[in-house]
């Protein structure tokens with residue numbers, strides 16, 4: 114992804130910024146499309162992972178739908194020309210204003226998370242003289258074996274309708290005349306790397322489906338959500354996920370009824386590896402037991418480490434240029450590891466919070482003020498979570514096809 118030629122271009126761009134490799138994004142989408150099309154699976158991109166217009170445009174051009182979790186995300190998806198018929202809307206706290214936006218655009222489906230929400234959607238749809246298509250977001254009580262802040266499919270989580278509430282919900286649905294039940298929805302968490310969790314989900318979906326069949330309720334759509342994780346440790350070796358294995362697993366284990374369609378909502382798996390946060394070292398400072406490399410990017414640009422102790426691989430990209438000068442080869446694309454002594458640094462940001470730390474005791478070649486540092490695998494839940502805390506400037510983005 115990086116070589117000395119690209120890094121020399123970075124030298125003239127003010128930091129910090131997000132760098133997006135559009136070839137990586139497109140190749141990811143190629144693989145995703147090829148493998149999901151084999152089974153006729155429908156994939157909605159989880160807009161919240163990265164909502165940059167340019168990225169949304171490309172994703173839409175590959176025929177994906179949009180999975181939105183706010184009224185503004187729905188507006189953004191429409192603005193980027195996603196077909197409303199390919200937009201789904203999830204979230205435990207949909208406001209009346211947001212529900213009305215979705216109704217006005219006649220989106221494909223509301224993923225409903227409680228009976229009270231269904232009653233409100235029914236009222237608002239009635240007031241507009243329309244019918245809302247809904248799926249029940251069912252909490253399948255499956256452990257995703259991921260960080261507790263990004264686990265969503267356990268009974269203790271706030272998301273979805275619990276299994277023991279189903280009787281009640283189905284009974285109430287009969288009186289909600291402006292709702293049309295078209296599907297079941299599940300989403301068990303994020304950054305799930307153990308593919309067995311998805312197998313467990315399939316089994317649970319099969320059981321839940323039998324319950325609906327025994328109650329003579331036909332379900333047209335099964336939405337299994339997203340949550341598939343990427344390799345933050347080896348972003349070059351595992352740049353592309355095994356989409357073939359992922360979709361095959363669902364094809365092998367989901368028991369579908371005739372005519373049923375399967376939907377997915379992938380976010381991170383689509384955009385994580387194409388994005389990198391690029392920053393410069395402001396200062397090197399000696400601590401008691403450690404050295405600090407203080408960057409011009411912090412938790413305001415990339416919040417994941419501070420928010421859920423997330424790991425991002427950190428690289429000193431300026432060393433590509435050192436290697437290139439030494440070898441007199443202008444396009445060196447391997448970072449030197451042997452010819453330079455590695456030193457441990459705590460890599461931190463400039464924000465006035467101790468949690469503003471990207472990594473402790475990170476091995477880097479000797480690093481200097483002005484060196485360009487990459488925080489890899491930052492395309493998902495990076496730029497979208499950036500904030501203006503400390504009155505920071507809004508982080509910029511740079512695309513590989515524009516420099």
Ligand SMILES: *Cc1c(COP(=O)(O)O)cnc(C)c1O
Pocket residue numbers: 159161162180182203204300302303304338339340341378379380381382493
């Ligand atoms: C966040 C979210 C997703 C996407 O999760 P990823 O881990 O990025 O794939 C899908 N569906 C729902 C309902 C979500 O909230």
